[in-house]
Amino acid sequence: MGEKLGQHFLDNPLIAVRIIDILSPGAGENILEIGPGQGFLTSYLLDSADRVTAVEIDKNLVSSLKKNYDSEKLQVIEGDFLQADLSILKPDKICGNLPYQICGKIIEKILVSPVPWTLAVLMLPLAVASRAAALPGSSEYSRLSVLCSGSGEVKIEFKVEKENFDPPPKIESAVISIYKKNILSKNFLSLVGGAFRERRKKLKNSLSSHFSMSASEIKKILDKYGIDENSRAQELNVMKFEVLTKEFVKRKIL
Secondary structure (H helix, E strand, O other), rough: OOOOOOOOOOOHHHHHHHHHHOOOOOOOEEEEEEEEOOOHHHHHHHHHHOEEEEOOOOOOHHOOOOOOOOOOOEEEEEEHHHHHHHHOOOOOOEEEEHHHHHHHHHHHHHHHOOOOEEEEEEEEHHHHHHHHHOOOOOOOOOOOHHHHHHHHHEEEEEEHHHHEEEOOOOOOOEEEEEHHHHHHHHOHHHHHHHHHOOOOOOHHHHHHHHHOOOOOHHHHHHHHHHOOOOOHHOOHHHHHHHHHHHHHHHHHOO
């Protein structure tokens, strides 16, 4: 199952220790581990955290985890994390060496959740980590970048070489941290999604198509906030998306 999902198991203790140091589990906190796999990182979590909830989709790995880590501090849940209800899991902090093929979907899931977790420390492909931390105007800047910066603060903590995994991936990896400070509204998500749906288009045309409005109507809104009508979504910072969301709500477009 790990290979099917593009999962490469971490096997360097020094990397695990660095992840735990950044995560810094506090007294009484529930740490959610996404995709624990063989339990390499789990063992370090159990040494430092009071509670660990691990969600794993592979039933063979679930059996192995329950057998090898018989601890009152650990709850292992078998299932697809993308279908999991975070309001039931109630994490205070989140970590994981994410399956590479679905890591973008996992990040979006935790970012849009109304559950007030405070910190996520995640292992990702370097390319995805770069998109998560990208700044406006860069080639990597995307919907994911806006969601991450809209949620709080995102940072690439360190890069991880291929030889630290089994099996070694074909691409470089990185660990990122996301300090969650805001809960993203459905209106914000809708507007950002519409803006980036056709990223090669000018913003006014993307929004016009998404909201079934004329380009001239969109232009008036952009003009109000000093946004160039010829700009594209990847040129706008989070604050611009936030004011546009408020304006669209005020006009009952959202």
